[in-house]
Amino acid sequence: MCARNSIYTTPKPCKHLADYKLRHGFNTYYSIRICLKTTPNGRTRVAKHTTKIPRCSFCDRYQGRLYFCLMCSSLWCPTHILLHTQSEKGHEVAIDMNRSELYCCLCCDQVYDPDFDKVVVCNQVKDLPGGSKSKTNGFEACGERSSKRKRLDSGIGLDLKKSKLLVSMRDRRAKSCYPLGLRGLNNLGSTCFMNSVLQALLHAPPLRNYFLNDRHNSIQCRKRSGEKLCLLCDIDAISSAMFSGDRTPYTPAHFLYSWWQHSSNLASYEEQDAHEFFISVLDGIHEMESKIRNSGKDDGDCQCIAHRAFSGLLRSDVTCISCGFTSTTYDPCVDISLNMDTSNLSSSNANKPIKPDEKTGASTLSGCLNLFTRAERLGSDQKLHCQNCQELRDSSKQLSIRRLPLVLCLHIKRVEHSLVRKISRKINQYMQFPFSLDMTPYLSSSIVRSKFGNRIFTFEYDNSNSSAAYEIFAVIAHSGMLESGHYVTYLRLKNQWYKCDDAWISEVDEGIVRASQCYMLFYVQKLLYNEAIEDSSFVHISPRRDPFDSTAGCS
Amino acid sequence: MKHSVNRPPTPDAAEDQGKEPTLQEIINIKLIESGEKERLMELLRERLIDCGWKDEMKALCRAHVKKKGRTNVTVDDLVHLITPKGRASVPDSVKAELLQRIRTFLMSAAL
Numbered sequence: 001m002c003a004r005n006s007i008y009t010t011p012k013p014c015k016h017l018a019d020y021k022l023r024h025g026f027n028t029y030y031s032i033r034i035c036l037k038t039t040p041n042g043r044t045r046v047a048k049h050t051t052k053i054p055r056c057s058f059c060d061r062y063q064g065r066l067y068f069c070l071m072c073s074s075l076w077c078p079t080h081i082l083l084h085t086q087s088e089k090g091h092e093v094a095i096d097m098n099r100s101e102l103y104c105c106l107c108c109d110q111v112y113d114p115d116f117d118k119v120v121v122c123n124q125v126k127d128l129p130g131g132s133k134s135k136t137n138g139f140e141a142c143g144e145r146s147s148k149r150k151r152l153d154s155g156i157g158l159d160l161k162k163s164k165l166l167v168s169m170r171d172r173r174a175k176s177c178y179p180l181g182l183r184g185l186n187n188l189g190s191t192c193f194m195n196s197v198l199q200a201l202l203h204a205p206p207l208r209n210y211f212l213n214d215r216h217n218s219i220q221c222r223k224r225s226g227e228k229l230c231l232l233c234d235i236d237a238i239s240s241a242m243f244s245g246d247r248t249p250y251t252p253a254h255f256l257y258s259w260w261q262h263s264s265n266l267a268s269y270e271e272q273d274a275h276e277f278f279i280s281v282l283d284g285i286h287e288m289e290s291k292i293r294n295s296g297k298d299d300g301d302c303q304c305i306a307h308r309a310f311s312g313l314l315r316s317d318v319t320c321i322s323c324g325f326t327s328t329t330y331d332p333c334v335d336i337s338l339n340m341d342t343s344n345l346s347s348s349n350a351n352k353p354i355k356p357d358e359k360t361g362a363s364t365l366s367g368c369l370n371l372f373t374r375a376e377r378l379g380s381d382q383k384l385h386c387q388n389c390q391e392l393r394d395s396s397k398q399l400s401i402r403r404l405p406l407v408l409c410l411h412i413k414r415v416e417h418s419l420v421r422k423i424s425r426k427i428n429q430y431m432q433f434p435f436s437l438d439m440t441p442y443l444s445s446s447i448v449r450s451k452f453g454n455r456i457f458t459f460e461y462d463n464s465n466s467s468a469a470y471e472i473f474a475v476i477a478h479s480g481m482l483e484s485g486h487y488v489t490y491l492r493l494k495n496q497w498y499k500c501d502d503a504w505i506s507e508v509d510e511g512i513v514r515a516s517q518c519y520m521l522f523y524v525q526k527l528l529y530n531e532a533i534e535d536s537s538f539v540h541i542s543p544r545r546d547p548f549d550s551t552a553g554c555s
Numbered sequence: 556m557k558h559s560v561n562r563p564p565t566p567d568a569a570e571d572q573g574k575e576p577t578l579q580e581i582i583n584i585k586l587i588e589s590g591e592k593e594r595l596m597e598l599l600r601e602r603l604i605d606c607g608w609k610d611e612m613k614a615l616c617r618a619h620v621k622k623k624g625r626t627n628v629t630v631d632d633l634v635h636l637i638t639p640k641g642r643a644s645v646p647d648s649v650k651a652e653l654l655q656r657i658r659t660f661l662m663s664a665a666l
Contacts, residue, residue, distance in 0.1 A: 041597055053580075053587055062583065065634070078631060109629035377601065 010114060010456050016092045016104050017111045020070075023090070028070045029119045035068075036100065036120065038127035040324030041396075042451045044100040044120055048073060054097060056080055067094035067103055081105050101454055117455040124452055129325035129388040179493045181208070183242045184249035184503035188256055190271040192502055196487035197278045198252065199500045200474035200520070202239055203491050204407045205528045206309040211239035215305070224292060229258045231284040232305075249503035259284065274476055274487050275337075275411045275520060282306040282334050310334040312405035315444045317398045318384060321377070325388035330402055335409035340427055341367035365433040365521070368412065373400050373442050400447035404439055408470055408523040415482065426482040428517065435492075435510075437470040437523050470523035471530075477516035490516065582661065591660050595653060602649045611644065612637050 013021070037047040046068045048054075055062045056077035067076050069084060071091045076084050085092055085105040093111075094103045100120050104111045181203065185195040201207055210216070218233045234255040241250045260267035263280045289304035302311065314333050319326045341363050375398040378384070383392040414427045440446055449455065475490040489500040490513045499508045524532075576584075586592035603609050615637055620628050 039593055053584055062580075078634070103630070107629065108631045374604070 011112045013113055014104050014107045014109070014111050016106050017102070017113060020090075020093045021113070021115075026115060026119070029116050032070070032095065033119060033123050035073075036123045036127075038124050038324070040319070040321060042124065042128065042319075042324065043098075043453060044124050046095055046097045046100060058083060066097045067105075068097050069094045082108075099453060112456045114456055121452050121455060129320075129323050178247075178498065178505065178507070179496075180245065181243045182491070182493070182498055182500075182505050183244075183247060184500065184505050186249045186251045187502040188251065188253060189269045191256065192487045193272045193274040193277050194252070194256065194259075195502050196476045196489040196500070197274050197281065197520075198235075198238060198255075199489040199491060200476060200522050201278075201281070202235075202242055203474060203493070204309060204522060205473070205524050205532045206406050207305060208239070208532075210305045211236050212243065221292070229261055230288055231255075231258050231262060231281065232288050234258045235281075235285070262287075271484065274478070275335075278409070278520070279334070282310060307334070309407045310405050310409060312336075312401060312408070313403035315400050315402040315447075317400075317448075319375075319396050319398070320384075320386035320389060321394045321396060323386065323388050323393075325386055327387065334405075335411050336372065336401075337411040337413055338365075338368040338372050339413050340429060340431060341371045342427070342429055363429050363431045365410070365431065365437070368431070369439075369442050373398065373447055398447060400444040401439065401442050402444045404443070404468060404525075406525055406528060408437075408439070410521040410523070412519055412521070414478070414519060424482060426485075430515075431518060432514075433472075433475075433518055433521055435472045436526075437472070438468055439470060440468040443468060467525055467527070469526040471526050472521060472523050473529065474522035475513055475516065475518050476520040476522075478519040479517060487519070488516075582657075585664055586657075586660070589660075589664070595656060598656070599649070599653060602652065603645070606646050606649065608641070608644060608646070612641055615640065 032046070035046050035048040036044050038044050048068070053062050054066055054075050056066065057074050058080040059077060061077045065078050067078070067081050068074075069076065069081075069091050070093045072088070074084065075097070076094070081094060081103075082105060092105050094105060095101065096103055096110075102111045102113060102116055103109070185198060187195065202211070216232045216236050218230075218236055221230055221233055234252075238250065238252050238255055259277075259281065262284045266272050266276065266280065283306075285306040286302065286304045289306075290302075293303075302308075311332055311334055314331050314336075316329050316331065317326050318328075375396050377396045378394065380394055382395075384395045385391070386393045386395070412431060416425045416427050417423075418425065473492050477488050477490065478485050479488075480486050488502075490508065491498045491500060492513075497508050497510050497513050499506050499512070583592070586595070616633050619633065619636055623632075
């Protein structure tokens with residue numbers, strides 16, 4: 001277990017703790033180890049007195065917080081622990097029995113010591129079933145993470161200089177008021193689901209750069225594969241059309257045809273779900289590239305542009321409630337589907353006082369993400385086989401993100417299925433979302449760490465880099481009902497928001513975007529976002545400067 | 556010497572002081588010994604997270620720390636701050652559920 005600078009700032013020990021350590025070192029920490037008892041849910045308690053219940057040495061209290069003196073193992077409640085410290089010199093540091101956290105009696109406050117946490121955590125890992133042998137408790141080899149990360153970061157090639165050449169020549173032709181790349185898409189019969197996703201995909205920095213850098217050459221593709229239909233070629237054609245400078249709405253008919261061939265089960269003039277379409281397009285891209293490269297790599301390592309941009313890794317921990325044995329699995333994903341956090345909004349808590357700072361009735365993205373990464377107790381009808389107990393047991397499951405993708409697509413599940421009435425209903429509840437998103441609390445490193453309680457011990461896993469910071473660049477909003485609704489995409493280009501409603505593009509205020517009913521949110525890693533902004537070939541001229549310039553599709 | 560063998564057993568501290576364990580204490584001991592208390596605590600934690608109580612308390616603490624300044628607040632301060640509000644805002648449904656669990660346990664333990 002190597003120590004590394006982590007993003008968690010280590011609080012400095014108080015004078016008393018520092019003195020204590022100078023005098024006694026780790027001796028008492030180690031001697032405490034025999035008293036530490038780990039419960040199946042991962043909490044560690046100090047449990048020295050197994051025969052009688054722990055009570056305060058002064059007032060016999062057994063309820064509430066109790067402190068265990070590190071020097072003499074006597075027990076005290078918070079009110080009377082000061083008496084002990086005053087009467088016995090050197091007995092300043094104690095442990096909270098239920099939480100295994102250090103307390104300084106003179107400062108009357110919690111204190112932190114990485115060495116202490118190390119002892120506690122080692123003990124926990126050892127005690128939990130399967131702990132010392134397996135790697136599933138978060139203690140993995142050092143070098144693994146950094147090499148994988150390198151592979152994802154490089155290779156997307158923000159070779160903007162090259163793309164500038166391709167684009168700047170046509171720039172002169174367009175008397176445009178909007179940034180390059182903005183162009184309406186005609187609706188071919190309830191295809192707003194397709195148009196909205198295409199707008200988001202084509203402006204995702206990795207994909208935009210991929211196509212602008214001509215990474216998929218149509219001529220070579222046709223020569224190589226001999227296939228007449230290639231989704232990538234079609235997307236490449238749309239991308240060229242979008243960035244051509246021509247502002248008349250484009251008709252992606254060929255793409256629609258290709259996609260119908262690929263996903264024949266969805267081929268109809270009915271309205272489809274945008275998220276389903278998104279998944280099927282990524283799947284189509286992956287298939288095409290696998291054919292070209294003749295590689296059948298699984299999603300985790302795949303180098304096709306769809307996976308390089310969107311693929312992340314989810315970690316799932318299933319814990320047996322009886323013994324604490326945890327089994328961990330990793331699954332790749334191209335997006336995260338979130339349930340809405342509407343449970344907090346019900347009025348079942350009737351006698352709660354009105355909260356001072358909280359908005360009542362607001363669903364937020366962080367609420368949804370918290371719900372996603374919360375430990376969920378599986379019902380008793382879903383008992384799983386525990387390897388340690390060798391029988392079916394109640395378990396709890398917790399998800400977290402092991403590796404974040406370059407482009408994070410968050411899908412908000414707005415469909416509610418009622419088993420009783422056998423109908424599906426759309427949830428129109430407004431959900432608040434931020435423009436800048438920090439995904440750190442939802443990473444496996446944070447979630448696994450929190451299982452050990454309030455520790456400042458450095459875990460190997462800690463991502464001490466900033467790749468958990470994301471900026472939003474596209475929002476797909478849905479309005480209307482389940483069967484008949486409409487999708488629009490809001491794009492953020494160089495800090496200005498644009499509404500892409502099929503063929504109509506317009507500049508909008510960020511307030512409109514915030515107030516919209518979001519269905520899919522697209523975030524990109526902050527570094528990529530900042531690089532995209534700095535590119536100076538896109539000069540933004542405000543439409544107000546050129547009143548006589550009327551271009552169709554640009555309102 | 557034989558006399559010492561028949562000596563009554565050494566009384567322990569509680570009996571010495573003439574303290575009878577209260578009903579509450581007896582129940583508590585039974586709960587701890589059987590491990591039921593740990594399970595109940597776990598259930599309570601889950602329920603309080605579910606209904607948003609934990610988030611509320613967190614928000615109260617944050618607001619207090621913001622007001623007083625990070626270095627001027629101790630754990631004891633926070634505990635004294637949120638204990639009355641916390642106790643008052645536990646939802647009735649949670650209380651009812653736990654009471655039911657304890658009742659069930661007592662009935663099974665008495666048998």
